[in-house]
Amino acid sequence: MSEEQQAAVKPAAPAPAQSTYKKGIVRTLKGLVIKIQFDEDMPDLNEMLYVDNENKSPLLVSALSHGDMAVCLNIGGDYSIQKGDKVTRSGHSLEIPVGEEMIGRVWDAMGRPIDGKPQLDQAVLDKMIKRPIFSPNFQETGLTNRPDEVLDTGLKVLDFFTPFVKGRKIGIVGGAGVGKTVLTMEIINNVAEGSGAISMFAGIGERIREGHELYKTLGDNDLLKTTAMFFGQMNENPVQRSLIGLAAITLAEYFRDDLKKDVLLFADNMYRYIQAKNEVSTIVDQTPAEGGYQPTVFSDVKTFQDRLATNVNGSITALQTIYVPADDLSDPAVQMISHELDSTIVLSRAVAAQGIRPAVDILASKSSLLTPEVVGERHYSLATRATAILQKYESLKGIIAIIGESELSAEDRDDYNKAKALIEFFKQRFNVMEKVTGVPGEHMTREQTLDGVEEIIGKADGSPAEPKAAEGKPAPAGEPAKPAAEAEAEQKPADAPASDKPEEPAARAEKTPEKQEPAKQDK
Numbered sequence: 001m002s003e004e005q006q007a008a009v010k011p012a013a014p015a016p017a018q019s020t021y022k023k024g025i026v027r028t029l030k031g032l033v034i035k036i037q038f039d040e041d042m043p044d045l046n047e048m049l050y051v052d053n054e055n056k057s058p059l060l061v062s063a064l065s066h067g068d069m070a071v072c073l074n075i076g077g078d079y080s081i082q083k084g085d086k087v088t089r090s091g092h093s094l095e096i097p098v099g100e101e102m103i104g105r106v107w108d109a110m111g112r113p114i115d116g117k118p119q120l121d122q123a124v125l126d127k128m129i130k131r132p133i134f135s136p137n138f139q140e141t142g143l144t145n146r147p148d149e150v151l152d153t154g155l156k157v158l159d160f161f162t163p164f165v166k167g168r169k170i171g172i173v174g175g176a177g178v179g180k181t182v183l184t185m186e187i188i189n190n191v192a193e194g195s196g197a198i199s200m201f202a203g204i205g206e207r208i209r210e211g212h213e214l215y216k217t218l219g220d221n222d223l224l225k226t227t228a229m230f231f232g233q234m235n236e237n238p239v240q241r242s243l244i245g246l247a248a249i250t251l252a253e254y255f256r257d258d259l260k261k262d263v264l265l266f267a268d269n270m271y272r273y274i275q276a277k278n279e280v281s282t283i284v285d286q287t288p289a290e291g292g293y294q295p296t297v298f299s300d301v302k303t304f305q306d307r308l309a310t311n312v313n314g315s316i317t318a319l320q321t322i323y324v325p326a327d328d329l330s331d332p333a334v335q336m337i338s339h340e341l342d343s344t345i346v347l348s349r350a351v352a353a354q355g356i357r358p359a360v361d362i363l364a365s366k367s368s369l370l371t372p373e374v375v376g377e378r379h380y381s382l383a384t385r386a387t388a389i390l391q392k393y394e395s396l397k398g399i400i401a402i403i404g405e406s407e408l409s410a411e412d413r414d415d416y417n418k419a420k421a422l423i424e425f426f427k428q429r430f431n432v433m434e435k436v437t438g439v440p441g442e443h444m445t446r447e448q449t450l451d452g453v454e455e456i457i458g459k460a461d462g463s464p465a466e467p468k469a470a471e472g473k474p475a476p477a478g479e480p481a482k483p484a485a486e487a488e489a490e491q492k493p494a495d496a497p498a499s500d501k502p503e504e505p506a507a508r509a510e511k512t513p514e515k516q517e518p519a520k521q522d523k
């Protein structure tokens, strides 16, 4: 448990209109740090205080010193506060209202609306439960016996190599501009749509424009009615940015524990949370530790990640983006966050530069969920073999640069070509980019992805896959040829799993394409 959690004030009744506590007095102001002297009734750590001014400026107690001094953070960034101002204790920690009423709206870390629409009616607000954002509401986060349920994202490369499983954590890791946000939007679009699940979105320290775009995308796809958004973007002060994710989790916990729901939580960007905590740490004069990060960086990561949990009530499936400073994956904060993930999707600049979208570095990505127990034998075996072929491709590339492709053995050349076909196959158009590119996105079921891979690399016993009818949306014109889409025949493989319900083939053809060299023995 972090210091923050231990010190968090117990949830209390809302502050009485007339506080009976003795007031404090503003003594020093330095940027966002304000020291307040209390002769009596010292406030608690993480307690909310309000300045007796026109704005009722909110302050958050960050540390206590010298027995009578509360070191506070100017959470609202209100610069009208002056020395000598009186300050009133609220008697409770930073709380937000929780309830269905929060859905469809955009909130700040204090639970104030920032979508330009009015605050909820006071009568509604008064009835709503208030929860402190610092401490988990429900302590029992033990794993349940619920079976792993794979969620399809409709994106081939993700569903195949880094599966999404309900109640688990998935991260999109990469430097600036490699496509983390766009990929997150596509996943929200594909996973939230049709699932009816409640979604939380936390915009942490990223561009404000992206918030507007997300709001619009959700509206266009009729997803606002199931989504609550929290924004503390880069225009906000570091105090807000460091708290916004916790506010989103607090509401997620309410839906999980009180309403027994499965919740999706999207956070863009988790690294910015650590960065904001670092900024706050610097302004309250803490000495940096590891790699220039705050001394509390480990507990900061833990505080957040431990709450993204599944328990007996319901689940929180978390997708988070992780910005990689200077493209350095060994950055300590990136490492700490990555360590918490079940599936890690690495996006790379080198891959993006080749025009591959999503720009997934397949060999750098990993998932502890890619096991026969979770994804099934067929998927597991295909993924293992496809990974081996892609690994071989990497080493063959070096050889080819020196001796040329013609010098490869027949078997190496075959694997080399299979790898190239796989890379081509995993390229995919996004639905959320349709308005930019004018080309519709593709949505593939996991079965279609498995069939597609099998057509390229053959079956485990070395025999070629029976070609299947092309299903789903065909590749748009101009898209590079996808080997899988070329195979069109109305056949089911004998080993098709029971869950594979028959679908009407989009196109039928009698021919059985001889795409694969038959019976090349895999090693």
Ligand SMILES: Nc1ncnc2c1ncn2[C@@H]1O[C@H](COP(=O)(O)OP(=O)(O)O)[C@@H](O)[C@H]1O
Binding pocket: 174, 175, 176, 177, 178, 179, 180, 181, 182, 183, 357, 358, 430, 433
């Ligand atoms: N799937 C995609 N298809 C086409 N363009 C993309 C795709 N993903 C990203 N881009 C381009 O890359 C830019 C940066 O992507 P973004 O998701 O904002 O990066 P990040 O969040 O990693 O900084 C986008 O504005 C877009 O132009």
Ligand SMILES: [Mg+2]
Binding pocket: 180, 181, 182, 206, 268
């Ligand atoms: Mg981004």
